[in-house]
Amino acid sequence: MPFYQRLGDVPRKRHIQFRENGTLLTEEVMGLEGFTGNESILYHLHSPCRVAKLGGFEEIKRKEWVPDQHAHRHFKTFDTEPGGDEITGRRLLMWNNDVEISLCRPTEPMDGFFRNGERDEVVFVHEGDGVLETVFGDVPYKAGDYIVLPRGTTYRFAPQGDQRYLVFETPGLITIPKRYRNEHGQLMEHAPYYHRDIHPPSELRTHRERGEFIVKVRVRDGYQTYVIDYHPFDVVGWDGYVYPWTFSIHDFEPITGRIHMPPPSHQTFAGPNFVICSFCPRKLDFDPEAIPIPYHHSNLQSEEMIYYVDGNFSSRKGIELGSITLHPSGLPHGPQPGLAEKSLGLTETHEYAVMCDTFHPLRLTSLAADLDDGKYMYSWAEDVASSNGRTPDEDPAGITSHL
Ligand SMILES: [Fe+2]
Numbered sequence: 082m083p084f085y086q087r088l089g090d091v092p093r094k095r096h097i098q099f100r101e102n103g104t105l106l107t108e109e110v111m112g113l114e115g116f117t118g119n120e121s122i123l124y125h126l127h128s129p130c131r132v133a134k135l136g137g138f139e140e141i142k143r144k145e146w147v148p149d150q151h152a153h154r155h156f157k158t159f160d161t162e163p164g165g166d167e168i169t170g171r172r173l174l175m176w177n178n179d180v181e182i183s184l185c186r187p188t189e190p191m192d193g194f195f196r197n198g199e200r201d202e203v204v205f206v207h208e209g210d211g212v213l214e215t216v217f218g219d220v221p222y223k224a225g226d227y228i229v230l231p232r233g234t235t236y237r238f239a240p241q242g243d244q245r246y247l248v249f250e251t252p253g254l255i256t257i258p259k260r261y262r263n264e265h266g267q268l269m270e271h272a273p274y275y276h277r278d279i280h281p282p283s284e285l286r287t288h289r290e291r292g293e294f295i296v297k298v299r300v301r302d303g304y305q306t307y308v309i310d311y312h313p314f315d316v317v318g319w320d321g322y323v324y325p326w327t328f329s330i331h332d333f334e335p336i337t338g339r340i341h342m343p344p345p346s347h348q349t350f351a352g353p354n355f356v357i358c359s360f361c362p363r364k365l366d367f368d369p370e371a372i373p374i375p376y377h378h379s380n381l382q383s384e385e386m387i388y389y390v391d392g393n394f395s396s397r398k399g400i401e402l403g404s405i406t407l408h409p410s411g412l413p414h415g416p417q418p419g420l421a422e423k424s425l426g427l428t429e430t431h432e433y434a435v436m437c438d439t440f441h442p443l444r445l446t447s448l449a450a451d452l453d454d455g456k457y458m459y460s461w462a463e464d465v466a467s468s469n470g471r472t473p474d475e476d477p478a479g480i481t482s483h484l
Pocket of ligand 1: 378385408
């Protein structure tokens, strides 16, 4: 999506004969919005329609938790039970019609390939390295990467080490915010990242093996399994704008100001009715009278979920790595009492967090009920300011700097 790419061999023009050892290859145009959106053109050894056997269809079932009371929530996700593979191990935490947010700690290798036939995906890699093998070629990834996967991409994870992901799936398109790009698509000077920070597939390996291969496809709110008699990565070349890519949270260039900058300055991706933002280490607001942590705010039309990735969160009681706070619409939120005073004079913050703001309410699953700490909603009633000044291990600029 970000810019034109080409890997392997493609003919001099589209839609003309292209042969390998005399055999005509199969051209596939994989495109969005009819034939008017971005597209890539792939050249296959086999017809991508070829199916040896239909497997089963498994409907996606969501177990909803409707809390009795509407309140701010804190979900402790770090010790979520690991299990499954990179797809079956996704455990849905919250969702609405625009986005699904899941936790994933896979322990098993994928026994086949996966393609999301109806949703774009963003996999934030909290822990683990590896290679995402795809029909477009290999996409190496490491901790801190967002893997952006357009729908229609057949893939398989080849992980190295323990893995921990936060996964977003959307029926819309994941895009780079429009305001970062000029009319020609290039990222502008004020954007917090540049094309060099975006990593498309690095190597295309054409698989010619025959045999039995399983491809699971998410369609119609379920998973359809297909058995095919050729390796699905049978592409000899492709070009276009649709392909998977990575962007590291460590390459996000934070924007700071003399006084507090609002969350849109941290925006990384756009989706339909939601945004994904990256909070990274940065210098804090530098006006002598600035309060370097956020003002209270009521996002009257937003739900705000924040996933804590790395840093010192000790200033906020109970918050730890992998914590997720959810500030739902209809309620104001802000730093706990006393933290604004304590933050005065702080010059920098060291935390990493991923935020997703949705413009429609999020529904919760029974997993959220299991992980809810049941106390966070009362944390503004605690007397954080009881002692003046900071203790050495406190970092009020930590998580509160992006609330
Ligand atoms: Fe907020």
